[in-house]
Amino acid sequence: MSKRAAALDTLPGVVAGALARLGRDLAVARKRRKQSLRAWAARLDVSVPTLMKMEAGDPAVSMGVYATALWMIQRHGALAALASPAEDLAALEADVQAAQARGERHG
Numbered sequence: 610m611s612k613r614a615a616a617l618d619t620l621p622g623v624v625a626g627a628l629a630r631l632g633r634d635l636a637v638a639r640k641r642r643k644q645s646l647r648a649w650a651a652r653l654d655v656s657v658p659t660l661m662k663m664e665a666g667d668p669a670v671s672m673g674v675y676a677t678a679l680w681m682i683q684r685h686g687a688l689a690a691l692a693s694p695a696e697d698l699a700a701l702e703a704d705v706q707a708a709q710a711r712g713e714r715h716g
Contacts, residue, residue, distance in 0.1 A: 625668065649681075
């Protein structure tokens with residue numbers, strides 16, 4: 610059996626909450642499509658217990674399983690945009706501050 614990553618035990622609360630919501634939303638998507646746990650598990654190539662863990666937002670479930678579930682409901686594009694540099698506000702602010710500092714040195 611593989612060792613559980615320590616990072617899973619120190620997940621920030623907001624991250625755990627976001628995963629729980631994602632799992633619930635994926636469960637709703639499955640149910641709205643009138644698909645059984647067994648059918649979705651087969652499509653995801655995972656066991657029913659793993660699917661149930663994903664729908665509970667378990668962070669130990671592979672990101673690939675979550676990503677494939679998003680693809681199954683045609684939401685994989687949202688996944689690709691999550692870490693877009695254009696949305697990284699902290700880095701953008703640092704870029705602005707660096708540009709301002711350069712301007713002050715040359716101004």
